[in-house]
Amino acid sequence: MKNNKSKQKLDFESAFDELQSIQNKIDTGDLSLEDSVELYKRGSYLIKFCEEKLKSVEQEIKILQKNTLKDFNQ
Numbered sequence: 001m002k003n004n005k006s007k008q009k010l011d012f013e014s015a016f017d018e019l020q021s022i023q024n025k026i027d028t029g030d031l032s033l034e035d036s037v038e039l040y041k042r043g044s045y046l047i048k049f050c051e052e053k054l055k056s057v058e059q060e061i062k063i064l065q066k067n068t069l070k071d072f073n074q
Contacts, residue, residue, distance in 0.1 A: 012053045
């Protein structure tokens with residue numbers, strides 16, 4: 001189960017959607033061991049990608065809010 005998606009430009013939303021799809025596929029239990037491992041590897045990559053994106057956005061917000069995170073409801 002080779003995946004060319006890693007070569008495509010990735011954004012947070014598409015990575016998150018792909019993670020949900022991977023979770024659904026693994027949860028069915030209908031995959032071979034090899035496919036499960038490949039999806040697990042891809043999922044691990046996507047989790048790291050999403051975490052890095054979130055950290056980057058959080059840093060941008062800190063800069064915009066003069067290094068102080070504020071509740072958006074205020």
